[in-house]
């Protein structure tokens with residue numbers, strides 16, 4: 072029997088409650104598909120600051136590295152917002168990405184058929200379906216370049232450095248090309264090559280690599296144009312490949328267009344099979360501890376984990392199907408619609424288990 | 428009688444035809460409101476490359492500086508897309524912004540009542556109206572920081588520098604605060620202060636300045652969150668203040684949400700009254716020379732020029748009213764709707780003159 076060690080980073084706000092439901096579901100599929108899961112827990116973000124005085128204790132890095140995969144709830148909250156940059160919960164998130172080498176962030180923006188009416192876009196704009204995969208570079212660019220303050224012309228200047236090496240572009244482009252091959256063989260690389268040097272190197276490198284993927288239809292869009300196209304014609308996109316900062320902005324925009332932000336999962340992958348999986352929504356401190364949060368994005372993050380890190384694609388599919396089935400009748404408050412059952416966070420977890 | 432010298436940069440693609448209509452309208456209001464306009468012309472972008480071998484000839488800078496204000500059509504086209512970065516039409520645009528010190532870019536995103544149905548967003552998302560003013564810093568940040576290629580770990584690395592000095596942030600923030608005072612006294616400053624040092628200085632400086640504007644309600648949003656909020660609740664925004672690159676992305680997203688991209692004007696202002704006015708849409712080479720382009724964004728750019736550079740607010744308002752009146756019945760192909768008159772570019776110019 073296959074055994075997997077999963078490190079849980081429950082985090083802050085609604086993090087603990089949604090991770091608990093995801094664990095419930097993971098245990099159910101493990102039973103059904105004949106594998107075993109052992110859990111360890113570690114602190115990240117605000118909870119780590121409170122307990123250890125730092126958002127990313129060394130112990131957390133060690134535990135994550137020793138695991139087969141990591142499941143994260145969410146980090147952050149107003150309690151820690153006044154701390155200086157490096158001591159904030161977000162620094163823990165950036166730190167763990169760097170420490171585990173999680174250079175590839177996959178953010179699917181999909182519309183769940185039963186939730187179609189939740190999209191802010193008109194039906195004729197959405198068309199038949201929306202199913203975009205944003206592949207965001209996650210350990211390079213302006214997030215990790217040199218930054219600081221200096222004197223310039225007798226006053227203070229602050230700076231950050233956007234930077235990409237060819238090898239960094241290549242490895243993330245490879246993920247995107249492979250992803251496109253498994254999907255509709257359409258890849259849109261997004262940059263600002265009409266202004267930025269790092270974008271020009273990005274574009275050259277992607278074009279160079281495209282020779283290895285003759286079946287993939289590749290096009291290039293500027294980031295400003297992409298922000299527009301997502302709003303007026305999201306159906307044109309299959310896989311979007313972009314850098315760290317543009318990916319941050321565009322993946323959030325794309326997820327909102329789906330109208331299903333409480334439903335969207337994400338995967339952050341490294342060179343090895345170790346990955347980190349998390350819902351794309353935040354820690355929602357305002358509703359924490361009330362058992363009303365939507366655990367489905369975290370449950371679907373477990374499905375991504377099964378697919379990308381644990382090589383249990385059948386179990387992954389079973390979760391996705393179960394979620395779709397449960398959604399037809401049952402809703403947490405954030406996605407509630409008249410005529411459906413209103414359920415709590417833990418009831419939603421139970422329902423997915425039952426549907427499995 | 429007041430006399431104004433206007434430098435026309437007709438540019439490429441549909442640039443010449445839309446500028447011609449805007450000039451027609453400017454001459455009409457000049458007659459009506461008792462001022463005189465003299466025109467000079469200069470080359471920018473592709474047309475300058477073809478004639479002079481550079482996208483921004485010195486003569487163009489000189490002519491612009493000698494004028495009271497500049498009206499630009501649009502630059503760029505596939506013909507020049509293969510040239511290296513510094514020789515492309517876009518370099519002319521960035522160059523003229525720098526040369527004239529046009530640090531403040533104002534991009535209104537409004538929905539024109541008769542065009543309301545053109546927004547890709549659902550009616551209940553748009554609500555009563557959309558009227559957002561994006562104030563984008565235009566001569567600093569990553570657009571003008573040091574960039575290049577270097578060796579790093581034995582391979583090629585490309586880099587760009589995001590950078591802001593306190594004085595640069597102050598002068599653009601001042602424009603935004605003043606704008607908010609004239610509008611609904613609500614200002615949203617957009618940054619990525621949880622990651623970028625330049626954003627942290629941006630936020631500190633804006634907070635510091637807000638003490639001089641106690642009546643303005645100021646809030647801060649991260650750029651990724653703003654990209655989301657524009658899609659699900661654009662009505663929450665009045666004035667958005669942001670840096671060069673975020674402003675590029677967000678103003679395009681906002682304009683698309685209005686559904687009226689063929690209608691949107693922009694102003695780029697300097698320390699003096701000299702400004703550059705242009706439609707936000709591009710040069711549309713595919714329809715150039717066919718007399719079917721929509722000249723209204725350029726005509727409305729003239730209205731902005733009258734308001735911000737020439738201090739002729741009544742003439743500005745007259746143009747805006749005339750455009751609204753004409754729109755009720757008449758449409759160029761890009762905004763055509765059944766039951767309306769389909770008109771050409773030059774007919775649209777004539778109609779606005781007649782409505783004045």
Ligand SMILES: CC(C)[C@H](C(=O)O)[C@@H](O)C(=O)O
Nearest residue numbers: 161162164165319621622651
């Ligand atoms: C919290 C923040 C640092 C982070 C990012 O910008 O990467 C978040 O927005 C995300 O997208 O995961």
Ligand SMILES: CC(C)[C@H](C(=O)O)[C@@H](O)C(=O)O
Nearest residue numbers: 265266295517518520521675
């Ligand atoms: C053409 C390009 C350099 C320019 C920019 O990025 O500023 C354009 O997108 C704009 O917004 O005016």
